[in-house]
Amino acid sequence: MGRVFGRTKGDAFVAHEAQKAIARQSLLLKSLPDQHVETLLSHAIWRQYDRGETIFVQEESAQAVHVVLAGWVKLFRMSPTGAEAVVSVFTRGESFGEAVALRNVPYPVSAEAVSAxxxxxxPSPVLISLMKTDPEIGISILASTFTHLHSLVSQLEQLKAQTGAQRVAEFLLNLCDCDEGACEVELPYDKMLIAGRLGMKPESLSRAFSRLKAVGVKINRNHAEISNIPQLRDYADSDPADNWGR
Amino acid sequence: MGRVFGRTKGDAFVAHEAQKAIARQSLLLKSLPDQHVETLLSHAIWRQYDRGETIFVQEESAQAVHVVLAGWVKLFRMSPTGAEAVVSVFTRGESFGEAVALRNVPYPVSAEAVSAxxxxxxPSPVLISLMKTDPEIGISILASTFTHLHSLVSQLEQLKAQTGAQRVAEFLLNLCDCDEGACEVELPYDKMLIAGRLGMKPESLSRAFSRLKAVGVKINRNHAEISNIPQLRDYADSDPADNWGR
DNA sequence: GGCGTCGCTTGACTATTGTCATGTTCCCGG
DNA sequence: CCGGGAACATGACAATAGTCAAGCGACGCC
Known part of the structure; x- marks a missing residue:
């Protein structure tokens, strides 16, 4: 199998139109003029990764911006003691590594494929040279970066101000399309990863799910049923200090 | 007093050279060509704020990038229940609001002066027009933004992987200039804010300080003595699960 | 088709943190 | 110099989350 750079980091493939279409719809590219988009697509490197494969590791220096076309990728940090902190999880149409790629600094996190x-x-040189011809590209990159910044801020707020069960509730709400009545959703990746993403242990996630039964949430394998969305939202935003019925 | 825009948001003042010098050394400006720096300085709005004064609030739309010349500023988010989550604290030479200013989107956080x-x-239009003439400005802004991103990622890791006392230990270590032997530092702002910044209640911070006595830390008012920096670092990075003597 | 691994759940126990109440000290304004 | 209030410390208690251990069940591999 053709290993690019001779490293065991993904297998190269040739992009089909369907894949390019997904890339074009990504937050990073969708607001750029067509001409630039085509330039970027034609210089891009396309790869596929197996579940568990490493995409890059912390401290490695950044040479590209990454756009997910299919599957799920997690960004995480290892603390000196070996504890893993999941920083974010990306899927189709999302991109990461923008701010780092343009500065040629080391990645602050590692990235791993959690599914195929x-x-x-x-490649960042392509981006940089294009940016010199059109500053609009810079704005586009800043837009993506800001989205990440924003999501990190939200996570911080949640970690600091909500209990585990409440964070799970918000996680479920984000998965729902509708915003009232009942809803059924599939959990997008396995519970261990969900736990990591929400800053808790798998055991705590299990218990959080049990607790949510009281506000009309049923979990079965990776399938979740929410009987009453506003009720769940109330729970997620309620003050843990108030003695909520229970 | 001359309120700019007729709002009670800071008093305008005319910049002295000393203040401009601080601005020139800021991460945001220091790598830009002199010519651009002068343009930005000459178009800047200079204001002073009292302790407790609001600089901007969440949801307000961003119209400028902010550079702190003196004093301390906190960025925070209010959760629907009224709990405050401190996202970051800035001081002399640091800037914030870069990513938001260029997109004219609402601030995800509020900003308040915690000291004078x-x-x-x-103003963002100045920045944007300059960016169109020289994409290097975009890179500079991305650099600042990346620094913030990085610090948020670190905070997330700390919150997810360390106990309160360990976070306090890291906070103290960041305050030290030296990296071995003993050290004395002043706490830069009051303990309530430190507690918020580290994601805990003031009571927990008090207890964390007591605990740190065991690893050679003495706190007196806002003065801290660290008797052995490597020992403290070991403590900060040790695994909470291991039964560390205590 | 059996079997082992791994993801997941549950229970018992511990540790950490938040909450509430109380008391001290310090700072600021009368 | 004397209150009054805010910041801070401390104790008792409750809630929450982590740890350890055991057990279940699905999936893939031989």
Whole structure:
């Protein structure tokens, strides 16, 4: 199998139109003029990764921006003691590594495929040279970066101000399309990862799910039923200090 | 007093050279060509704020990038229940609001002066027009933004992987100049804010300080003595699960 | 088709943190 | 110099989350 760079980091493939279409719809590219998009697509490196494969590791220096076309990718940090902190989880149409790629600094996190993945890598020199011809590209990159910044801020707020069960409730609510009545959703990746993403242990996640039964949530394998969305939202935003019935 | 825009948001003042010098050394400006720096300085709005004064609030739309010249500023989020989550605390030479200013989107956080402050505001139109002439500006802004991103990632890791006392230990270590032997530092702002910044209640911070006595830390008012920096670092990075002597 | 691994759940126990109440000290304004 | 209030410390208690251990069940591999 053709290993690019001779490293065991993903197998190269040739992009089909369907894959390019996904890339075009990504937050990073969708607001750029077509001409630039085509340039970027034609210089991109396309790879697929198996579940568990490493995409890059902390401290490695950044050479590309990554756009997920299919599958799920987690960004995480290892603390000196070996504890893993999941920083974010990305899927189809999302991109990461923007701010790092342009500065040639080391990644602050590691990235790993948590399911089979297809990823498009845009080499940073391509991006930089294009940016010199059109500052609009810079704005686009800033937009993506800001989205990440925003999501990190939200996570911080949640960790600091909510209990585990409440964070799980918000997680479920984000999965729902509708915003009232009942809803059924599939959990997008396994519970161990969900636990990590929400800053808790798998055991605590299990218990959080049990607790949510009281506010009309039923979990079966990776399938979740929410009987009353507003009720769940109330729970998620309620003050843990108030003695909520229970 | 001359309220700019007729709002009660800071008093305008005319910048002295000393203040401009601080601005020039800020991460945001220091790598830019002199010519651009002068343009930005000459278009900047200079204001001072009293302790407790609001600089901007969440949801307000961003119109400028902010550079702290003196004093301390906190960025925080209010959860629906009224709990406050401190996202970051900035001081002399640091800037915030870069990513938001360029997109004209609402701030995800509120900003408040926690001590008397002097702040330089660079209106975003000035920045944007300059960016169109020189994409290097975009890179500079991305650099600042990346620094914030990185610090948020570190905070997330700490919150997810360390106990309160360990976070306090890291906080103290960041305050030290030296990296071995003993050290004395002043706590830069009051303990309530430190507690917020580290994601805990003031009571927990008090207890964390007591605990740190066991690893050679003495706190007296806002003065801290660390008798052995490597020992403290070991403590901060040790695994809470291991039964560390105690 | 059996079997082992791994993800997941549950229970018992411990540790950490938040909450509430109380008391001290310090700072600021009369 | 004397209150009054805010910041801070401390104790008792409750709630929450982590740890350890055991057990279940699905999936893949031989």
């Amino acid at each position: 993945c297809e990823i498009m890598h845009i | 402050c002097e702040i330089m505001h660079i």
